[in-house]
Every structure is written in C-alpha cells, then in structure tokens.
Amino acid sequence: MKSKAITEHKKLKGKIEIALKAPVSSLKDLKIYYTPGVGEVASHIARHKKDFRELTIKNNSVLIVSDGSAVLGLGNIGPEGALPVMEGKAMLFKQFAGIDAFPIVLGTQDAEEIVKTVKYLSPAFGGINLEDIAAPRCFYIEERLKNELDIPVMHDDQHGTAIVVLTGLINAFRVVRKRMKESKIVILGAGAAGNAVAKILKKSGARNILVLDRKGIIAPGRRGLDKYKKELAKITNPQKIRGELKNAIKNADAVVGVSGPGLIKPEHVRLMAQKPIVFALANPIPEILPAEAKKAGAYVIATGRSDFPNQINNALAFPGVFRGALDNRVRKITDKMKIKAAYAIAGMIGKPTPQKIIPSIFEKGLAKAVAKAIKV
Amino acid sequence: MKSKAITEHKKLKGKIEIALKAPVSSLKDLKIYYTPGVGEVASHIARHKKDFRELTIKNNSVLIVSDGSAVLGLGNIGPEGALPVMEGKAMLFKQFAGIDAFPIVLGTQDAEEIVKTVKYLSPAFGGINLEDIAAPRCFYIEERLKNELDIPVMHDDQHGTAIVVLTGLINAFRVVRKRMKESKIVILGAGAAGNAVAKILKKSGARNILVLDRKGIIAPGRRGLDKYKKELAKITNPQKIRGELKNAIKNADAVVGVSGPGLIKPEHVRLMAQKPIVFALANPIPEILPAEAKKAGAYVIATGRSDFPNQINNALAFPGVFRGALDNRVRKITDKMKIKAAYAIAGMIGKPTPQKIIPSIFEKGLAKAVAKAIKV
Numbered sequence: 093m094k095s096k097a098i099t100e101h102k103k104l105k106g107k108i109e110i111a112l113k114a115p116v117s118s119l120k121d122l123k124i125y126y127t128p129g130v131g132e133v134a135s136h137i138a139r140h141k142k143d144f145r146e147l148t149i150k151n152n153s154v155l156i157v158s159d160g161s162a163v164l165g166l167g168n169i170g171p172e173g174a175l176p177v178m179e180g181k182a183m184l185f186k187q188f189a190g191i192d193a194f195p196i197v198l199g200t201q202d203a204e205e206i207v208k209t210v211k212y213l214s215p216a217f218g219g220i221n222l223e224d225i226a227a228p229r230c231f232y233i234e235e236r237l238k239n240e241l242d243i244p245v246m247h248d249d250q251h252g253t254a255i256v257v258l259t260g261l262i263n264a265f266r267v268v269r270k271r272m273k274e275s276k277i278v279i280l281g282a283g284a285a286g287n288a289v290a291k292i293l294k295k296s297g298a299r300n301i302l303v304l305d306r307k308g309i310i311a312p313g314r315r316g317l318d319k320y321k322k323e324l325a326k327i328t329n330p331q332k333i334r335g336e337l338k339n340a341i342k343n344a345d346a347v348v349g350v351s352g353p354g355l356i357k358p359e360h361v362r363l364m365a366q367k368p369i370v371f372a373l374a375n376p377i378p379e380i381l382p383a384e385a386k387k388a389g390a391y392v393i394a395t396g397r398s399d400f401p402n403q404i405n406n407a408l409a410f411p412g413v414f415r416g417a418l419d420n421r422v423r424k425i426t427d428k429m430k431i432k433a434a435y436a437i438a439g440m441i442g443k444p445t446p447q448k449i450i451p452s453i454f455e456k457g458l459a460k461a462v463a464k465a466i467k468v
Numbered sequence: 469m470k471s472k473a474i475t476e477h478k479k480l481k482g483k484i485e486i487a488l489k490a491p492v493s494s495l496k497d498l499k500i501y502y503t504p505g506v507g508e509v510a511s512h513i514a515r516h517k518k519d520f521r522e523l524t525i526k527n528n529s530v531l532i533v534s535d536g537s538a539v540l541g542l543g544n545i546g547p548e549g550a551l552p553v554m555e556g557k558a559m560l561f562k563q564f565a566g567i568d569a570f571p572i573v574l575g576t577q578d579a580e581e582i583v584k585t586v587k588y589l590s591p592a593f594g595g596i597n598l599e600d601i602a603a604p605r606c607f608y609i610e611e612r613l614k615n616e617l618d619i620p621v622m623h624d625d626q627h628g629t630a631i632v633v634l635t636g637l638i639n640a641f642r643v644v645r646k647r648m649k650e651s652k653i654v655i656l657g658a659g660a661a662g663n664a665v666a667k668i669l670k671k672s673g674a675r676n677i678l679v680l681d682r683k684g685i686i687a688p689g690r691r692g693l694d695k696y697k698k699e700l701a702k703i704t705n706p707q708k709i710r711g712e713l714k715n716a717i718k719n720a721d722a723v724v725g726v727s728g729p730g731l732i733k734p735e736h737v738r739l740m741a742q743k744p745i746v747f748a749l750a751n752p753i754p755e756i757l758p759a760e761a762k763k764a765g766a767y768v769i770a771t772g773r774s775d776f777p778n779q780i781n782n783a784l785a786f787p788g789v790f791r792g793a794l795d796n797r798v799r800k801i802t803d804k805m806k807i808k809a810a811y812a813i814a815g816m817i818g819k820p821t822p823q824k825i826i827p828s829i830f831e832k833g834l835a836k837a838v839a840k841a842i843k844v
Contacts, residue, residue, distance in 0.1 A: 097505030098512055098523070104489045106525030107501055110568040111487035113480045116559050117830070119774050125483055126556035126783075128752050128773075129473030131540045136474055138542070138549035147474070148551045149482030149571075164507045166514070171591040173514035175524045178592075180502035183492050192486040194570050195525075199588045209588050212575045215547040216554075376504045397504075398495050407502075454493070 107179040108186070108195075145218065154193040154414050155217040156181050157210055159201045162226040162249070162284070165352075165375050171197035174224055181223060181248075189411035189459045191418065193221065203229040207236045214241055218418045221410065222247035227283040228320050244417040244425050250288035251430055252406035253373075255413070256450070257289045257348055258296055258434035260371060260404050263441055263449035264346065264392040268367040273297040276344045276365070280304050280337060280379060281351035282321060289348055292434070294327050295427045301328040302340045309333055309340050338363060345369060349379030356380040358388035367391040373404050392446045407453045408437055412462025420467035432465035483555040484562070484571075521594065530569040530790050531593040532557050533586055535577045538602040538625070538660070541728075541751050547573035550600055557599060557624075565787035565835040567794065569597065579605040583612045590617050594794045597786065598623040603659040604696050620793040620801050626664035627806055628782035629749075631789070632826070633665045633724055634672055634810035636747060636780050639817055639825035640722065640768040644743040649673040652720045652741070656680050656713060656755060657727035658697060665724055668810070670703050671803045677704040678716045685709055685716050714739060721745060725755030732756040734764035743767035749780050768822045783829045784813055788838025796843035808841035 101107070116122055123129050137144050145151040160174035161167075178195030185193035196213070198206060210220060210233075220243065222234055230247050237245040246252070265272050277298055279286050282305035290303050303310045303324050310317065311334050312325045333339060341347055341360050346369035349356055356379040361368055370390040372378035378395045385393050394402035413433060417425055438444075440451040440461060451458060477483070492498055499505050513520050521527040536550035537543075554571030561569035572589070574582060586596060586609075596619060598610055606623050613621040622628070641648050653674055655662050658681035666679050679686045679700050686693065687710050688701045709715060717723055717736050722745035725732055732755040737744055746766040748754035754771045761769050770778035789809060793801055814820075816827040816837060827834060 095505070095508045097500050097508045100490070100500050100505075101509045101523045105522060105527050106529070106568070107489055108486050108525060108568075109489055109528075110484050110558060110562050110570065112559050112562055113483055113485055114476070114559075116563045119830075122829075123774065124473050124476050125559060126553075127540065129471070129476075130552050130556045131542060131752065132471045132473045133477045133552045134539055134545060134549040135542050137552065138545035141548060144548045144551075146481060147477045148548075149484060149555060150551065151481050152485075153482070163510055164503065166507060166511050169510060169514035172517060172520045172524075173510040175520075175526065175592055176506050176509045176513065177502075179525060180506045182486060183488050183490075183501060186486050186488055187492045192482070192484075194486065195592060196589055197591045199591050205584070205588065208581075209585050212581065212585050213572060213589075215573045215575050216551055216571060376507065398499065453498075454495075 101176060107176070108182050148216070149192060150216060150218050152190070152192050152418060153217045154185060154191050154219040154221050155210070155213055156193050156195045156221045156223055157198065158223040159198045159206055159225050161201050161224070163224045168226065171199055178223060181221070184407050185411055185414065188407065188453070189415040189463070191411065191414055203232050206233050210237055211240060214243060217243060219243050219414050220245040221414065224249060227287065228318055230284050231287065231320050238424060242423055244414070244422055246410070246413065246425050247284065248406055248410050249284040251425070252410040252413070253285040253350065254288035254292040255409040255430050255434045256404050256406060256437070257371065257373070258292050258431065259408065259437040260394050260402065260449050261293070261346060261369070262434060262438040263444035264369045264394070266444050267392050267446055267449060268369060270345055273299055275346060276300040276302070278302045278304070278340045278344045278347040280347060280349045280355060282310060282324060283350065285350035287320060287324060289350060290324055290328055292427065292430060296431055300330060302333065303328050304337060304340055308336045347371065349373055351379060353377035354379065356385070358384055361385055361388035361390050364389070371404060392449060394449065401447045402450050404450065405453055408451065408458065409433060409462060412459035413466050415459050416463030416466025419463060422466055422468060425466060429466045433462045436461045436465045477552060483552070484558050524592070525568060526592060526594050528566070528568050528794060529593045530561060530567050530595040530597050531586070531589055532569050532571045532597045532599055533574065534599040535574045535582055535601050537577050537600070539600045544602065547575055554599060557597070560783050561787055561790065564783065564829065565791040565839070567787065567790055579608050582609050586613055587616060590619060593619065595619055595790050596621040597790065600625060603663065604694055606660050607663065607696050614800060618799055620790070620798055622786070622789065622801050623660065624782055624786050625660040627801070628786040628789070629661040629726065630664035630668040631785040631806050631810045632780050632782060632813070633747065633749070634668050634807065635784065635813040636770050636778065636825050637669070637722060637745070638810060638814040639820035640745045640770070642820050643768050643822055643825060644745060646721055649675055651722060652676040652678070654678045654680070654716045654720045654723045656723060656725045656731060658686060658700060659726065661726035663696060663700060665726065666700055666704055668803065668806060672807050676706060678709065679704050680713055680716055684712045723747065725749055727755060729753030730755065732761070734760055737761055737764035737766050740765070747780060768825060770825065777823045778826050780826065781829055784827070784834065785809060785838060788835035789842050791835050792839030792842025795839060798842055798844060801842060805842045809838045812837045812841045
C-alpha cells in the first residue's frame, strides 16, 4: 500500500459520512425528529403518499448501485473493489450538485436479482444511478428498471458517457467546420458506452455511424450478434460494410474509442478524412496517445484523462442530470433531454478550439446549466 | 400538516445528508479520491480483501433496514411511512456513536426476499440494524442473517429493547432489594420485544418468568403456538400456569408491558408482591399510566415515554452496541455481550432510586461504556 491514493484512502477510512441536517442534542429535538413526533410524520405519510418526498430524504437522494462487474478499466473485480469508486462518485454528486447519493455494492451479479433488489431499495430514493455493470446485462437491467420504476434510472457508463461524447463532438465539428449529419463517425467498442454513444449520435442527426466490437464492424446479418448489437446493426452502417477498423475508418471524419489501450494505430488516423477528430477514451491508457494521434494528422483530440487537453469526463453530465431530474420531478430521462444536456455543456465553451472543446468539471454553473435541460 | 414535527420535517426535507470527509475542489483532489487514483485502491482491494474495511466506509457504516411492517405503535404502514423513523434512527447513530448509518426501507415484506436483499447489500456495511419488522418473521430474518453474514446483525426492537429493559430491572431490583433470580417476572406481550426480553432475563438468571400474548399465558402444550412461542414455553412458566394476566401477575415482583395501551389495570398491580415493579412500555400510550400504577401500589415505575421518569429507550443501547461491534470487529452480538451492556448502562446510576433507575440518553460516556461491553 504505497501510492498516495491508497495512503489517503487509508487515512480517511471512507470518503463520505452521514451528517445531521438538524441537531438532536436535547430531549426537545428528539421529540420532533424521533419519537414521538416522527410518529405523526410516519402516519401522515402512510395516509398521504403524495407528501412522502417532501418529508423525507427521497426528495434529494440518489442510489448509486454497482455489482462490481465492470469497474473502471479493471473489469470484474467484485463489489468490494467497486466500493471506493462508488464512494468517489457519491462525493461528486454532493460536490457538484448537492445531491445526497449513497453507494451500494451488490453481492450478486445476476441480472434478475439486481433488478429485484434495486426495486426493493427504490422507496427511499429519488433516482437510481447504475454504475460499472457489465454489458450486455447492463442494458437489460436498465431497461427493466426504467419500465418498472417511477423514478429516473440512468446507467451512467452508457448515458453519462454518451452525453459528454456528444458534447465533445458538437464542439469538435464546430472546430473543423463540418456537420454531424454529413459526417462519418466510427465508434470503436460496442459495450455500454459504445452502444449509448451510437444511439445518441443517431438521435442527434448523424447518419453514417459505424460501430466495431472485438470481432470487427457490426453489420446486419453478422453471425452471433446479441439482441443489443442487432439493434445497433439496424441503426448504423448504412453501407453495410464489413471488416476491421481499417475498413471502417477510411474517410471517417471522427473516431470515438471506447474500447481498450492502443487499439487505434497511427495508420488508422492517416486513413481518415481531412481534419480528423480522434476521441481516444479508454482509461487509463487511451486507444492512441494524443502525441501519436497528432503526429498522424489528428486535428481535434480528446481523451478520458485529466492530464491531456479535452477530458471527456462523465462528471460533466451526471450531477446536473440528476439535479434536474430531482428538481423537475422527471420520471424518465429521455434522449431529448440528454441531447439538450450535451448542447448545454457544449454551449459553455464560447469559441471552441482544438485544445478546448470541453469545459472543466469545475466550471461554475455547469450542473445548473445541465439541470435546466432535464425537464419534461 | 399542522403539527410541529410535520412542519419541521417539511422544512428539512430529509433529516440526514451526505457529507464529504475530504474536499474534491481541484483536479488534484479528484485524482486521489476519484480517477485515476481510486483505480489503485479498487484493484488493491480486489487483490487484498483484508484491507477492504480500512479503505472504505465499511469500517464505520451500519445499514438500518425496515420493511415498514411494525413501525412504532403504528403497525404495518409500509416503507414510505417508515422512512422518517429510520432517518431519525440514523441521526441517533451519528449523534451518539459517530456511526454512519444509512436508512433503507424495502419494497417487500416477504421474509425470504428480505434476507436475500440484505445479504446483497451487506458488502458496503460493517453492521446491520433490522428495525420495525413484524414478528414472527423478524425472528426468522434475524436468525438467517446472523448465520449467513460475517458482520453483526441486530434486530433492535428485540435486542435493543431487551438490553434496556434488563438495565431497568437490574436497578429496579436494587431499589426494592430483591434478586432477579428469586423474583417472579411477568412479560405482557410476546412479539419482538417480549420474546427477546424473556430470553435475556432467563440468561441473566431469572428463573420464574411468565410471558403472555393476546390469548393469555404461554404454556407448554397450549394450542396454536408457533415455533418461537413454543421455545418461550420451554424456558418460561416453570409452574405451567395457564390463564390470563390476573392469573399470571399474582405475587409477581415485576411486570414488563410490551403490548398495547391500557392492558394493565390497577387491580392487576394490586395482586403483585410487595414493592411492585411496573414497566409499562407501550408507546405512545402505556399499558397503565404512572399515576394510576402508583395509586395501585407500584413502587418503581418505568415507561417508554420521555415525559415520565425512567424512560426505557433503545437509544440507550443501540449506538454503543454497534460502536463496540465495529471497533472490536465483532461478528456476532452474543447474549453475554448484551447482558454486559445492560450492566454497563445500569452502572451509570450510582445509587438508583424509584425515580431514577435509568440514565438519560444524553449522559456523557454512555455509548463508550456500552461499546466496551461489546467485544469477544
């Protein structure tokens, strides 16, 4: 246990804690906030469910839930390993949006059990943030919960990422003076992020999207596609191209890597159209390092890392998304809202340049601007 | 919504919130507490499970979980009504023992589902406080969880109550100069509290205990006894008495009411042995009002209410019990520990009197004294 991060975590012994919003330091306090006063509140709620939110934490609470099956770039490390990540996420919820998010890591990775458990937990929460759950079961779990709960549910690895990638592309296309709907966009990776990025780009007007998984370009009729990839095959790849990345990336205007380290080579970038946009978002090691990409001709480059320019970071989106959902009593976070959120974030950069297409997560008013987009 | 409690709850909109134990106000902070630093912590934990507690909230977290089936004196009001009570409990955990307890109210009242759900939630928590779950399923749920989890599990309505009733009786017997093991003790009510009180008194040396449920004295061979009442029949009622309260209470030295309003009459008290001890703990309306009990001859009187002397309040026990369990890495809270805890609380009263057999929950050093008792 040598690294600074480990030392600091060992010092804190948990990064979040519970704080009281009112003191309970006298019998008088106790009679209001605990017995007997709380009994009146409890029975009032039982009789008037409509007042439930206003009288409890539900009006500002979000459940962060992970099964530890796809944690950061570490893969299936289980619930224990996932907990410090979820605690970190809870910190960001509070810091950036004033939301009281509680991290739960589950001792099961069975999709049906996860759905059931989250449903059982839902009464105390105003929203559900699914996190670091592996594809494809993350799609199924989110779909079920969205349909069966009356509070907003968002798998952040899908939609948080999709919103911020869209933000980046909006400004990147401004920089290179191209239009998304006339551009060819290649997405490398068809997991949680790749799937959601493809869908949000399609909904935003992109017409020529290609998605690749480990086996190559996703195309209609390709063998062994699961339900979710079949759906992708329908909405992408209009020319029904098959093959590997070099076949896909020829004349592409943008490539979005949400896959693994080193998977984009300089020769791939060289095959792209003029002023290539390269988002290499794998963490901690991107698909291609910015210097290499630049040398190969990339014009706008983004990564997932904070030590390079243009960090595509989910924390730009999720705090504001849930802030808006809670404040505006949104039951479902729709594609339209997500797209509006992406434009709101993009709009915070007055004049985008190759070095600056994305605001900092510490930008003042960010969560507020995003929250405004999340309403019916 | 007129009462002071409701107004105050409406003002607070949730009585607890999440607080950060370190700021995340710069990229530098973020790199330590979130990505990329947290990745090192996550993978360290995945490789070294033994360091899990020390690096996360688990070392100081307790899950408060209720299904809303037996809330205060209100009965089965469901999870929504239960939430403000659980929030209040979380306040007490923090205020009295510095414990970060999070309230979960479940959208199921099925025992098997509750067991499974709590098991799934357990990784992030150092202890489980079951709360306001109806008997008899509370017994089954607690038993299963105790056996199947490696963290302490306590149903506070049973054991918190039992500890504090024992505390009260220890000092009450001191006041009347009687010995518990030679005394006859009647327990009115055989739910969660009654069951646990009977067991802790038996383990503390009491030999002549009678327990009554709605149908009268629990006796071996009585028809329709469930598994838990059959167990009670075995360890209580040595003379195999049958009948109602007036049959049970004749010559009793103490009666403990954990039942409902008005169920102990003055004529019952008049049947008791000299210097009767009367604990009328039903809330908010006790089995007999202190003035009435006194008039009928009661010598030491306790209730569950803060507006009478001698309040038997679980909050005397549970914060310290969990503090000790967390600090001392106790996996199971044993009867021996609970009895030691009761003596520790009783010991805080130097010279008990009829008006003062129980310390205030605000007594300095209370949780610490209790915590010391909870170790292997």
